[in-house]
Amino acid sequence: MINKKILIQGPIKSGLIAKIINKTNQGKAGAQSIFLGQVRHDIIDGRKVLEIDYSAYDEMVQTEMDKIFELIKAKYDDLQKIYVKHSVGKVKAGEHSLFVLVACGHRRQAFKAIEEIVDLIKAKLPVWKKEILDDGGHIWTENE
Amino acid sequence: MQIKVIFFGILSEVTENTHLELSDIENLMALKSYLWKTFPEMKNMDYRFAVNKEIVDGKVEFKNGDEVALLPPFAGG
Numbered sequence: 525m526i527n528k529k530i531l532i533q534g535p536i537k538s539g540l541i542a543k544i545i546n547k548t549n550q551g552k553a554g555a556q557s558i559f560l561g562q563v564r565h566d567i568i569d570g571r572k573v574l575e576i577d578y579s580a581y582d583e584m585v586q587t588e589m590d591k592i593f594e595l596i597k598a599k600y601d602d603l604q605k606i607y608v609k610h611s612v613g614k615v616k617a618g619e620h621s622l623f624v625l626v627a628c629g630h631r632r633q634a635f636k637a638i639e640e641i642v643d644l645i646k647a648k649l650p651v652w653k654k655e656i657l658d659d660g661g662h663i664w665t666e667n668e
Numbered sequence: 669m670q671i672k673v674i675f676f677g678i679l680s681e682v683t684e685n686t687h688l689e690l691s692d693i694e695n696l697m698a699l700k701s702y703l704w705k706t707f708p709e710m711k712n713m714d715y716r717f718a719v720n721k722e723i724v725d726g727k728v729e730f731k732n733g734d735e736v737a738l739l740p741p742f743a744g745g
Contacts, residue, residue, distance in 0.1 A: 561745045580744075581676055581737055584721040610744060622745050642745070650718075650737075651744030652677030664678040666741035 526593040526606045530585050535619035536560075536609050544607055544625060553604045553627035557634040559642050561622030563615050571657040575616045581650035585610070592644045599640075602633040606641065610651060669694065669732045673703075677740040682709050696728040699736065715740045 532540075541560075548556065566573040593606055604627040611621040624641055628634040646667045655663045674687040683706075693699050696717060704711050717724050718737040730736070 578744075579676060581674075581718075581721075581739070584718060584737070587721050646745045647742065649744040650676065650739055650742060652740060653743040654677075664681075664740070664743075666743045667745065 526589065527608065528586075530589050530608050530610055531580055531582060531612045532609050533611075533613050535611055535615045536621065536623045540609070541620075541623060544609070544623070548605055548607050548625055548627055551604050551627065552629060554629050555631040555634040556625055556627045557631075557638040558626075559622070559624040559638050560620050561642075562620045563617045565617045566655070568655070568657065568663060571659050571661065573617055573655045574658050575614050575656045576621065577614050577654040577656060577662075578610075578612045578621065579652050579654070580610070580612050584650045588648045588650065589645075592641060592648060595644070596637055596641055600628065600633045600637045602629040603637055604628060606637075608641075608645070610645070610649065612651075614656075669730070671699075671730050671732075671734045671736055673699070674735065674737045676737065677743070679710070679713070679715060679738050679740055682713070683707050694730055696724065696726075696730075696736075699730075703738075713740070 563576050597603055607625040609623040615621045626634050626638040653665055655665055670689055670691050672689055675683050675685055680686050693702055716739045718739055720735055
């Protein structure tokens with residue numbers, strides 16, 4: 525299964541992460557792998573990135589995430605649960621903007637599945653980022 | 669016939685709009701030519717279209733009430 529509400533306003537804080545782990549540690553899983561994406565302290569042409577302003581096509585995020593889940597579930601038979609949170613709005617450099625948890629019976633599939641899920645999230649979720657710079661300017665960036 | 673066109677990311681900046689309600693645009697081809705005429709900058713930009721949250725390409729006929737989204741390259745994570 526996968527959680528229903530993917531998007532969250534602002535950064536993903538450690539308190540929420542702890543709560544999710546406490547909620548997802550039941551069932552038959554013997555391994556949970558976790559990925560945390562954070563806003564990089566980047567420098568672009570001598571200008572510091574202060575924060576990222578994320579925007580998303582809310583309803584499509586949910587439908588695309590359901591498709592990712594179906595695809596992963598069909599491929600990894602040891603998978604028990606996926607939990608994903610992605611930020612919208614402003615997230616400062618150093619703060620977290622993506623949380624992915626994969627619970628499996630054993631560790632091998634947990635490692636493999638989480639890498640694939642994070643790659644799919646970056647390729648398929650309709651999310652955009654505006655990097656806010658320290659000179660007052662901004663840049664729209666895209667995933668490679 | 670009416671459709672709702674929504675803009676995301678850099679396209680909301682270029683068009684100075686998050687959405688438009690358009691009448692009498694019957695297909696994707698007609699929408700493209702309307703947009704390129706209204707916002708010439710869009711001709712050289714990279715984006716895809718989604719109709720009712722499904723990405724589409726080629727010949728697409730619209731129905732009344734369709735939601736057509738313009739999606740610049742994704743940047744999640």
